[in-house]
Amino acid sequence: MLCAAPEAGIIAAMNAIQGARSRARAEITAAIKEEARRQLADEGAARLSLRAVARQLGMASSAIYRYFPSRDDLLTALIVDAYDAVGAAAERALGSAGEHPDPVARWCEVCRAVRGWARDHPHEYALIYGSPVPGYAAPRDTAAPAARIGRALLIVAADARSAGLFTPPGPGRVPAAVADDLRQLAGRMAGDAPQAPPVPAELLTAPLIAAWAQLFGLISFELFGHFNRVIEAREEFFTASVTLLAHDVGLRSPGA
Amino acid sequence: MLCAAPEAGIIAAMNAIQGARSRARAEITAAIKEEARRQLADEGAARLSLRAVARQLGMASSAIYRYFPSRDDLLTALIVDAYDAVGAAAERALGSAGEHPDPVARWCEVCRAVRGWARDHPHEYALIYGSPVPGYAAPRDTAAPAARIGRALLIVAADARSAGLFTPPGPGRVPAAVADDLRQLAGRMAGDAPQAPPVPAELLTAPLIAAWAQLFGLISFELFGHFNRVIEAREEFFTASVTLLAHDVGLRSPGA
DNA sequence: CTTTTGCAAGAGCGGTGCTCTCGATGTTGT
DNA sequence: ACAACATCGAGAGCACCGCTCTTGCAAAAG
Numbered sequence: 001m002l003c004a005a006p007e008a009g010i011i012a013a014m015n016a017i018q019g020a021r022s023r024a025r026a027e028i029t030a031a032i033k034e035e036a037r038r039q040l041a042d043e044g045a046a047r048l049s050l051r052a053v054a055r056q057l058g059m060a061s062s063a064i065y066r067y068f069p070s071r072d073d074l075l076t077a078l079i080v081d082a083y084d085a086v087g088a089a090a091e092r093a094l095g096s097a098g099e100h101p102d103p104v105a106r107w108c109e110v111c112r113a114v115r116g117w118a119r120d121h122p123h124e125y126a127l128i129y130g131s132p133v134p135g136y137a138a139p140r141d142t143a144a145p146a147a148r149i150g151r152a153l154l155i156v157a158a159d160a161r162s163a164g165l166f167t168p169p170g171p172g173r174v175p176a177a178v179a180d181d182l183r184q185l186a187g188r189m190a191g192d193a194p195q196a197p198p199v200p201a202e203l204l205t206a207p208l209i210a211a212w213a214q215l216f217g218l219i220s221f222e223l224f225g226h227f228n229r230v231i232e233a234r235e236e237f238f239t240a241s242v243t244l245l246a247h248d249v250g251l252r253s254p255g256a
Numbered sequence: 257m258l259c260a261a262p263e264a265g266i267i268a269a270m271n272a273i274q275g276a277r278s279r280a281r282a283e284i285t286a287a288i289k290e291e292a293r294r295q296l297a298d299e300g301a302a303r304l305s306l307r308a309v310a311r312q313l314g315m316a317s318s319a320i321y322r323y324f325p326s327r328d329d330l331l332t333a334l335i336v337d338a339y340d341a342v343g344a345a346a347e348r349a350l351g352s353a354g355e356h357p358d359p360v361a362r363w364c365e366v367c368r369a370v371r372g373w374a375r376d377h378p379h380e381y382a383l384i385y386g387s388p389v390p391g392y393a394a395p396r397d398t399a400a401p402a403a404r405i406g407r408a409l410l411i412v413a414a415d416a417r418s419a420g421l422f423t424p425p426g427p428g429r430v431p432a433a434v435a436d437d438l439r440q441l442a443g444r445m446a447g448d449a450p451q452a453p454p455v456p457a458e459l460l461t462a463p464l465i466a467a468w469a470q471l472f473g474l475i476s477f478e479l480f481g482h483f484n485r486v487i488e489a490r491e492e493f494f495t496a497s498v499t500l501l502a503h504d505v506g507l508r509s510p511g512a
Numbered sequence: 513c514t515t516t517t518g519c520a521a522g523a524g525c526g527g528t529g530c531t532c533t534c535g536a537t538g539t540t541g542t
Numbered sequence: 543a544c545a546a547c548a549t550c551g552a553g554a555g556c557a558c559c560g561c562t563c564t565t566g567c568a569a570a571a572g
Binding site: 180 | 299390429433444463466471473477480483485486
């Protein structure tokens with residue numbers, strides 16, 4: 001493995017050397033994030049304490065600042081990870097239901113995957129979809145990961161259109177300013193991920209964006225307790241609501 | 257005043273005396289809440305500090321605890337006030353659009369009132385509809401104020417039905433467990449506010465509850481920054497989305 | 513007038529985020 | 543191989559936090 005390809009070996013060795021110190025850095029950074037994520041899951045973002053993380057890791061609290069310049073930066077890292085995790089969950093559902101012929105069912109599966117992740121990681125969900133952190137830290141890093149589940153929903157619609165099961169929402173009048181926003185957004189999405197299949201602009205509709213936001217209204221109400229003593233059959237209610245959302249977006253089941 | 261009407265005079269005097277000290281209490285309590293609300297609006301709930309409130313009011317920090325046993329209790333009081341404020345805004349919109357013959361427009365006005373209040377008081381909105389506070393303080397006190405805007409939405413539907421402009425959402429299958437929840441909820445709402453006109457149970461539908469939650473999905477996404485670089489024509493988009501929601505609920509415009 | 517009660521103030525405890533300095537420990541250039 | 547360098551951990555310390563306890567004072571109650 002060392003001499004098979006000389007140049008590759010040298011590069012690997014250099015990586016290993018530089019890796020020797022920066023791997024230690026990466027390992028400690030990962031350990032800090034891991035412990036922070038545990039505390040986040042246990043107590044929530046408000047109770048996450050740098051000193052407690054350091055204590056648990058057996059290091060001085062001041063040493064943490066070699067890896068994260070502030071508490072808000074640690075939280076920002078956790079935010080990015082959370083966006084990636086929920087995005088991955090949505091994409092997994094999208095893939096595993098890929099062959100499903102019913103776009104409505106596929107839409108529901110993606111939504112259910114997001115809800116399932118949220119229920120499994122309530123504090124991480126609250127971190128990204130609840131009140132923004134006071135520091136309001138992450139402007140750019142989170143943009144791409146945050147778009148993943150929106151993109152997953154869009155792919156459901158795109159595949160439905162390929163199968164002739166998408167009827168663009170017609171009668172609702174879309175204001176011109178909103179139409180402009182949607183055009184710009186389509187261009188931005190194409191520019192951000194050039195390798196991904198370009199999303200047809202006519203699928204990026206106002207009802208789809210609204211459904212995207214409304215999905216999180218449903219999840220947040222459930223997780224944040226607003227359905228207490230209102231709706232107890234949470235799963236059934238969510239599936240029914242999200243099915244209605246699919247129809248609003250323009251998806252049709254094959255039989256209909 | 258003492259001998260005019262003996263019993264009444266004594267009672268009035270006792271009220272005045274008790275009022276003398278308990279009015280001071282009420283005034284200081286109100287001042288604390290007012291200053292706390294100012295800090296909440298400035299910096300958000302996370303940065304609200306009892307010591308800073310006391311400092312601003314020129315009193316020792318320990319004196320605050322005579323009025324609020326803990327920081328979470330102060331926050332709970334602010335939460336109740338915020339629910340009342342947004343509920344009042346919704347009811348005001350309901351009343352001022354009372355004579356409007358179009359239920360869809362009325363629905364939109366209520367929704368726009370909620371959104372307007374949220375934009376004017378973003379931190380208070382985040383306090384009640386964002387991530388729950390770690391202390392998870394208020395279980396019962398908030399239930400009634402929180403129901404006010406849901407009730408306002410319901411009244412729009414009820415008046416629409418009276419005008420023959422409500423078509424109950426039909427085709428979507430409602431699971432039996434959800435139907436049970438709705439029945440129980442209708443009973444509970446009738447019991448909680450016996451003086452209010454009883455809400456017809458057939459108006460308390462799953463789509464209406466869903467629309468209620470989804471409304472806050474739209475508002476939260478806007479306020480919490482998820483529409484940044486996505487939708488800039490916020491007002492137009494909101495109105496369009498909320499109009500679609502009205503149709504989902506079963507409201508019809510008179511002309512249609 | 514005395515006693516009881518309610519309130520404000522101060523000191524203090526343990527905790528927090530964060531900064532600074534100071535040695536120890538590599539890593540790098542000559 | 544040695545010196546110069548950058549990196550890192552640890553400790554002390556600052557200002558702030560929520561909260562408790564005690565003390566003294568003033569007003570109400572008897």
